[in-house]
Amino acid sequence: MGLASAARANDLMPYKIVDDGIPASLTGSSGDAMRGRALVLARTTTCILCHSGPFPETRFQGDLAPDLTGAGNRWSVSQLRLRLVDASRFNPETIMPSYYRNEGLVRVGRNFVGKPILSAAEIEDIVAYLATLRD
Structure with a gap:
């Protein structure tokens, strides 16, 4: 499923936040961790514009956000999911996009007005991949 997927709809799958995550x-x-890795490295998701990690094939990686190496040790699957869905829950001043929100956002590109940046399946793929990143 690509970023331009027809599966991306205005309606978001319901989820429940428990403590500091979405269990x-x-x-x-x-x-799928392999699809998740491809999404993390895709310039369209912007992950590696800010994050670095164990991606030797990628020359230019960001240094504005935490290194993703060991992400699976630092955060649970539940915490990773919430960080992708809505990073502003942890830091209201973050520059990380809320990848699975469609309301209350500012500076939204016209192609994404009223739509999440990533589909539910893409969020789950990235979570699956990040969970494998262990020191």
Whole structure:
């Protein structure tokens, strides 16, 4: 499923925040770590514009945000999911996009007005991949 997927709709899958995470999968199943890795490295998701990580094939990686190396040790799957869905819950001043919100946003590109940046399946794929990143 690509970023231009027709599956991306204005309606978001419901989710429940518990403590500092979203414990249940947005899709009802685990994501695919290989697809998640491809999404993290895709310039269209912007992950590596700010984050660095164990991506030796990628020359230019960001240094504005935490290194993703060891992300699976630092955060639980539940915490990773909430960080992708809405990073502003942890830091209202963050520059990280809320990848799975469609309301209350500012500076939204016209192609994304009223739509999430990533689909529920793409969030789950990225979560699956980040969870594998262990020191």
